[in-house]
Amino acid sequence: MKSKVAIVQCNSYETNEVSQAVSRGLELIGGAGNFVKAGEKIVLKVNLLVGEVPEKCVNTHPEVFRAVAKEFASFGAIMSYGDSPGFGTPLAAARKSGIADVAEELKIELADFKDGREVFYEEGVQNKKFFIANGILDTDGVISLPKLKTHALERFTGSIKNQFGCVVGMRKGEFHVKLPDPTDFASMLVDLNNYVKPRLYIMDGIVAMEGNGPRGGTARAMNVLLFSTDPVALDATASRLINLNPIFVPTTLKGAESGAGTFLEEEIEIAGDTLKDFICKDFNVERSPVKAVKKSRVISFLNNHLVAKPVIIPEKCTQCGTCVQSCPVEGKAINWQEGDHTKVPVYDYSKCIRCYCCQEMCPEGAIILKIPTIVKVGKRF
Ligand code: SF4
Ligand code: SF4
Known part of the structure; x- marks a missing residue:
């Protein structure tokens, strides 16, 4: 069976437009009710890399967060949200990003991403032990909301990499020291993603970031939201949108090897709008394969x-x-x-x-x- 990726056009962060686009995307992927049950605790794992205003396009946009949260809350799910930023506290980052304001309006709690517990993941290929945020461990399900951005180490940051923020605080830095090679690091990210196993991934690509990402790049309108239960297929589709060969993205390659999904075009069914209408040929991203970094x-x-x-x-x-x-x-x-x-x-x-x-x-x-x-x-x- 093919992996389905829904592509939905959305030309702005205007509340109603985003809301309609999110509803349409969820319908195309099977309906929001297919992913949550009434009374379940669901955490929205947003991308809150660091406290920056929405215009900088560093984090998941608050209007995407709003639309997704409302959809799942309408099915009776008890929503929370969070991320462990690369710098500063989760609350400070959420405030500056505009997500905290929306969350307060919708009465959605910030989950605990400041502290966590060690978990053992037997199936891990690169890594079997993680220190994961309580906010992830204490819920029934995770829905991941990555942002489409360039990334110096992994070429771009997508669905699989979004789960890195489930690792608490400075413990993320320990992985960089332990795994300096981008492919090894990607393999760890895949293990982490496969452990957290979000039920669904919704990528904010309405205005993406190109160039010197994931914080210092420039905004680039791509006008799309992507939806999938297959993070590899979603990331491969996002790569094709920015004219980047998916096999040059280590998390995509390692994700496919792990069985988390497929990057092959013939194994991906595109629903909704047409991929070729959104391809940005001159998107500013490094298109060469990553170089190995080994210790010796x-x-x-x-x-x-x-x-x-x-x-x-x-x-x-x-x-x-x-x-x-x-x-x-x-x-x-x-x-x-x-x-x-x-x-x-x-x-x-x-x-x-x-x-x-x-x-x-x-x-x-x-x-x-x-x-x-x-x-x-x-x-x-
Ligand atoms: S190890 Fe090098 S690239 Fe990494 S943070 Fe330090 S100076 Fe920067
Ligand atoms: S290089 Fe950037 S992060 Fe470092 S001190 Fe200068 S402005 Fe700050």
């Missing part, structure tokens, strides 16, 4: 010469220190120059594992990735 002295030397390195654009830097705080490496691979907080931080590339947490969290988009000259030359041949 020889390979670490190669990392410095083959793998894109983060660099700071000094004119954009406000010396806020977020990059220094975000670096998960012991002793920090980016730090203040002689402890001076008035100067632009500097990198120690010999320590840098290329996790790009600094780039991901920089609020000014002041950190970009520089592709080594040798790779640029190689691309020409």
